[in-house]
Each structure stands twice: as C-alpha cells, then as structure tokens.
Amino acid sequence: MSLLPILRFPDPRLKKIAVPVLKIDDSIRKLVADMAETMYEAPGIGLAATQVDVHKQVVVIDTSEEKNDLRVFINPVIEQCAGQQTGEEGCLSVPGIYNKVERAERVNVRYMDLDGKTQTLQADGLLAVCIQHEMDHLNGKVFVDHLSQLKQTRIRNKLAKQARVTA
Ligand code: NI
Numbered sequence: 001m002s003l004l005p006i007l008r009f010p011d012p013r014l015k016k017i018a019v020p021v022l023k024i025d026d027s028i029r030k031l032v033a034d035m036a037e038t039m040y041e042a043p044g045i046g047l048a049a050t051q052v053d054v055h056k057q058v059v060v061i062d063t064s065e066e067k068n069d070l071r072v073f074i075n076p077v078i079e080q081c082a083g084q085q086t087g088e089e090g091c092l093s094v095p096g097i098y099n100k101v102e103r104a105e106r107v108n109v110r111y112m113d114l115d116g117k118t119q120t121l122q123a124d125g126l127l128a129v130c131i132q133h134e135m136d137h138l139n140g141k142v143f144v145d146h147l148s149q150l151k152q153t154r155i156r157n158k159l160a161k162q163a164r165v166t167a
Pocket of ligand 1: 090091092093133137143
C-alpha cells in the first residue's frame, strides 16, 4: 500500500468526471487499498478517486468512531433520496475550510462491491452526507460549489494565502 497525494482545490483536475469501473482487477484493488490508507492517514472519513487524480467511480468511506468499518463504493448511483439535513462539511481537498451544506437526509445507493457484486444500501445521517459529498467529487464537484459566489471567493482567497505561507 502507499499514500497517494491529494489534489487541492481549486486544482482543475478536481472538475474531471469519473468513468465507471468495468472490471474489478488488481489495479482497482490496489487503488482501493491505497485510497483507504490515504484517507485514514489524513485523517478523513471519505475519499473519492477523483481526489487522488484517478478519474474512476471509486469511493471509500469510514464514518465509524473506531475507524474499523471501511465501506467501498464502486460505480455508486443514488436511486432515491428523501428529507433534508444541513451540517458542517469539510474536505481533504479543501483543508481548513468548513461550511454548512444542505443535503438529503436519506439516500438509497446502488453500487458494486470489491467482488463485483451489485449491492444496495440505505443510509442516513452522516453516512448519507458522506456518500453525497464523495459522489459529488466523482461528478467534478467539491462542497464549495454548493456555496454562494461570495463565500467561494473568500475560500479561494484564504487558500491562496495559506499556499503562500506554506510555500
Ligand atoms: Ni471531499
């Protein structure tokens, strides 16, 4: 396993649209293992392949307290969503920035697991938020895109300042 570099907003590669995985092979298994290691190391509760510059529909999530409940979603599709919730979101690609985002409260997601089997999951609360956040990445969106233009400009300025300080 190896740690993968995470793209930082506003890197234009975060806008790429991920393509479906056609076959689970060693390259996908290695990608998932590396993404999980990268997510735990960060630490974060979710990571989309887009964020490590691999434009395939692969997401890893672990919202458990103990960090022992890795979930892998390949080619995820939200089949149904219901309700509404608003919570503070952050993103490993937008370090140090947190903002309220409105999401569905519950989602039904269909996906392929690492054995190539189709699965469905009904999720709510934090897991539902995380699934929606990571699936946005696969569609070239970061949570900042949900915010007002004014907030987006402030975030870009703040990140540019941070980059100058650390450079
Ligand atoms: Ni993110």
